[in-house]
Amino acid sequence: MHPLSAIDAISPAWNHTRRLLWHPRNWRLMLKIGAVAVFAQLGGANFNSGSFNNGFGNGTHNSTGFPHPAVLAALVGAIVFIAIFALLFSLALFYLGSRLQFVLFEVVLRSDTTVAPIWRRYGAATWRWIGLKLLFFIACFAVCAPFLIPVIIAFVHNVAASTHNGSIDNPAAFIGTMLGFIGTIILIAIFVAVLYSLLHDFGLPSMALESTTMGETVRRVWNMFRAEPLQVLLYLVMRFVLGFCGSLCSNILLFIGIMISCIPFGIVAVLDYFVLKGAGTGGHIAMIMVWVVLGVLFVALIIIGAIILTGYVYTFIQAYALYFLGGRYPLLGQYLAPFWPRTHFPVPPPVYEPPPTPPAPPAFDPPTA
Numbered sequence: 001m002h003p004l005s006a007i008d009a010i011s012p013a014w015n016h017t018r019r020l021l022w023h024p025r026n027w028r029l030m031l032k033i034g035a036v037a038v039f040a041q042l043g044g045a046n047f048n049s050g051s052f053n054n055g056f057g058n059g060t061h062n063s064t065g066f067p068h069p070a071v072l073a074a075l076v077g078a079i080v081f082i083a084i085f086a087l088l089f090s091l092a093l094f095y096l097g098s099r100l101q102f103v104l105f106e107v108v109l110r111s112d113t114t115v116a117p118i119w120r121r122y123g124a125a126t127w128r129w130i131g132l133k134l135l136f137f138i139a140c141f142a143v144c145a146p147f148l149i150p151v152i153i154a155f156v157h158n159v160a161a162s163t164h165n166g167s168i169d170n171p172a173a174f175i176g177t178m179l180g181f182i183g184t185i186i187l188i189a190i191f192v193a194v195l196y197s198l199l200h201d202f203g204l205p206s207m208a209l210e211s212t213t214m215g216e217t218v219r220r221v222w223n224m225f226r227a228e229p230l231q232v233l234l235y236l237v238m239r240f241v242l243g244f245c246g247s248l249c250s251n252i253l254l255f256i257g258i259m260i261s262c263i264p265f266g267i268v269a270v271l272d273y274f275v276l277k278g279a280g281t282g283g284h285i286a287m288i289m290v291w292v293v294l295g296v297l298f299v300a301l302i303i304i305g306a307i308i309l310t311g312y313v314y315t316f317i318q319a320y321a322l323y324f325l326g327g328r329y330p331l332l333g334q335y336l337a338p339f340w341p342r343t344h345f346p347v348p349p350p351v352y353e354p355p356p357t358p359p360a361p362p363a364f365d366p367p368t369a
Contacts, residue, residue, distance in 0.1 A: 004323060006234040017312065031311075032102075034314075036104050037314035040097055042093045043094060099126040106118045106121075108318045109336070110335060132195075202220070206323050209331055224328060333367070
């Protein structure tokens with residue numbers, strides 16, 4: 001498989017995704033792979049533990065105006081318990097997403113939709129992958145902290161200097177400080193997201209196929225970027241553009257599907273009201289139960305549609321990464337070769353060979369008299 005540019009890899013990736021998800025015409029298969037693709041995103045940098053805003057103004061107070069010690073201890077204990085539970089839940093989702101990233105990789109690579117056997121194969125590789133990502137996030141924090149901490153200190157100082165008795169003395173300076181702080185956060189987030197995309201798209205395949213170490217995985221990613229920096233940068237831009245356009249299209253399709261689904265659900269709900277509104281207490285209870293069932297079915301339909309559409313986009317992005325990398329990683333290209341259209345192979349032009357020259361006829365020697 002020859003290397004493809006960031007533009008040329010779009011078409012085979014789209015055809016591969018359509019063949020994997022759309023050609024079987026099986027919504028259960030689309031839901032299964034879509035769920036794998038959606039939950040695999042939890043293995044990235046987008047897992048957050050909840051924040052808690054607890055106030056004690058309306059609690060039981062003692063004579064000094066503070067909560068009773070027993071009440072305060074109970075609240076602190078509840079907060080600590082919720083925080084620990086949220087942390088453990090986030091770590092569990094992080095592990096689940098990290099392992100499903102291997103599952104999605106192999107599903108797209110081999111067009112193998114048996115998720116359970118693939119899940120069992122990547123137990124050990126998942127821990128190496130998690131360790132590499134944790135080291136990556138720590139390194140990003142160490143690199144960004146010298147830039148981020150002064151920005152935070154300057155932001156807090158400027159906000160404190162711009163406000164007096166709850167009012168803003170200089171709105172223009174306050175808005176400028178706010179925009180500068182938000183812009184810095186966005187730039188740092190983009191920087192981390194770009195590096196993580198490189199690590200995931202070009203590092204995870206070697207860990208999955210060859211069980212490479214963390215150091216070897218990072219070295220391969222760096223060597224690929226150093227060999228073709230312009231193509232890799234173009235790939236990152238196209239990856240963002242394709243993901244944004246795919247998400248926009250999926251949201252539009254989901255909205256249209258919701259509007260269409262509202263028609264039959266609304267008709268049934270209205271008929272239920274007119275049929276049972278005069279049936280007494282039992283009829284009213286039955287009417288409410290029908291509405292509850294309709295609501296549950298409607299929400300379930302929305303969730304299924306969102307998973308299928310969003311999963312289709314994520315699966316296409318995974319296929320796009322594989323086809324861009326396939327020509328630069330021979331082992332990966334061997335797996336993609338059976339799905340590669342024959343027309344994409346470079347065919348040498350035919351060479352014209354003239355027909356062989358027939359032998360000269362023998363000279364005529366007439367007999368002598």
